[in-house]
Amino acid sequence: MPSHRFPPRYPIALALCALTALAALPLRGWLDLANIVMLFLLVVFICAVRLGRGPAVAAAFASVALFDLLFVPPHLSFTVVDAQYLVTFTVMLAVGLITSHLVARVGERTEAMQAREHETRTLYELARDLGAALNVEQAAMIVDRHCRGLGMTATLLIDVRPAGDGGDFACHGASLTDAERGQAGAAYRDDRPTRIDAAGRAMMFLPFSGATRPRGVLVVAADHGQGRGLAPEPLLTAVASLAGIAVERLHYADVARQSELETQAEKLRSSLLSSISHDLRTPLTSLVGLADGLADLRPRLAPEVAETAAIMREQARAMHRMVTNLLDMARLSAGRIALNWQWQPFEEIVGSSVRLLDDLLANHALRVDLPPDLPLVRFDAVLMERVLCNLLENAAKYSDPGSAIDLIGRVDAGGLEISVRNQGRGFPPGRLDKVFELFERGGPEPAVAGAGVGLAVCRAIVAAHGGEIVAENRDGGARVRFTLPMGQPPALTGEPG
């Protein structure tokens, strides 16, 4: 602004008037007084253009005084003989004042326009630079750089909570005192710009939002070194909203990158699982088939060799079940298993489970007790069959041959309850709540093979169906109960049964 570059404006204006008077003095005899008035008016005009409104007004008064003193007879006296010169003075003063006012207004407008253009350019450059920012630190540095151009320092406080409640801010830029942070938090929660002048230093806290939610607070402080105040509030508000847009853009870029990474990881995990699954199951399938083939050989194998072959086949099958459990557990614990929900009678999977475990259950008396009019239940048949198989397999493994195994189904308020009970030694007391944990075994060194995965898989599957599973010792044996929510089965229209 010119006012800062030319501090002694009034003396200059007065000196100009004096110079004009001196230059015109020798011409007093030749020039008409009206033309001398013109010279003074020219000086007032120049003052208005170059020095501003105040000096021009001063020049107008000085011109009138000098004109009266030096040019209007009697000379060197303010006395006016001819009254018509009073009109000259008045007009001269009025023209000087009006001219200086008009010129100054034009100058002020030009200055304001230049200032606005500067602001616009600053905002444009800020927006352009923020568009290229790759992370929040860079964005904060860019905001700070542009604010320094305006004589301020800037700090960005970013709300890092997903809820956007302003509980925790990440600070980027010049560090803030606790009091200033508190002030920023208050401004954020009220969503209202706040200005403080602490210790002679003006600061402003401007909350900003993205399109979806509040994002943080822009804190600007006047820079001591430059001795200038804060930029006007509308400009600061615009800077804050640009920062908000940039922060939101960076946030969603982050989210997109994160989900891209997760998708990649998920793809890798499932392809890993399916290749492990293939690589483990294939040799077991060969083993079962080859051992099974030995029984068919002609001439017949010696009895002990045939028995060995049968054991090999059974062991390979058991191993296969274990691998299946482990892989199911891996899929279930990844939480990405899609259940194949179907309304179906529960006894369907009882029949198929019993058929799958034919050899294993051959030495036990399985008693199935299901009401014949059991309503349809909604579940994933393959997974629920795994639950039943695991429970029946455990019941058979942990009880003596020839003993009974009970499979009982009941409907009550909580839904369908299925329980499997054997007549073995039961679960070790005191560990009932632990048996469903992964790799948890019945005792320190149980005599029966197994990896402690079966019951963990059962719990994961039942939980995925919205049910609960409990282990107990009842009636001289171990009992596992689980529930399935009943829901409202779809209607059946058509012929009566």
Add this chain to the structure above:
Amino acid sequence: MTEAVGAVLVVEDEPGIRRFVCDGLHRAGYRTTEAATAHEGLAAMASAETQLVILDLGLPDMDGLSFIGEVRRWSSLPILILSARSREQDKIAALDAGADDYLTKPFGVGELLARIRVLIRRHVPDGAPIHRFGAIEVDLARRLAMRDGADVHLTQIEFRLLAVLLGNSGKVMTHRHLMREVWGPGHADQEHYVRIYVRRLRQKLEDDATRPRHILTETGVGYRFQP
């Protein structure tokens, strides 16, 4: 026991599995052709006389469904699928694409031979209207079912369902297939109908409906009738 009209083509990339499958088939008197990839399998089908295809769904060079589609363009040969448990959707897709039956790994030689016998025999329809299994006798022509000589009342839909199962004896039938055969098209989302009517059939025909011996559940896939 066997009809020596052609060889059984075994398309399986795992040598161990291929070995025991072929050994079992040889012992039962079948001739075999072996292929380690789908392309070899298709080439073998074109050159040799084949009476049945055993296809592993997890071949490295071609999707099993594409293989089935390729074969079905010019042949109605029986196709038996080998597949892992927990891939039920794959099995259903393969059956819908034209495969005739499947075996879940691991399987024994006995199961394999039983399936093959059913698939080969199916090409020679016996046409007999009277079926007997357990204590049950069903006369398809006269729409009668008897248990130990006493009439069993079956509704129209129950009888139709039973007839479809008997007509495809030994072969797995998907829920959707049964739905279409018994109820007609347009009921694809009402598979629970099939399950409810199968339950009724079991309660009327099986000794123990919770442990059926003839109308068997193929979990996640469908049903199989076994005489």
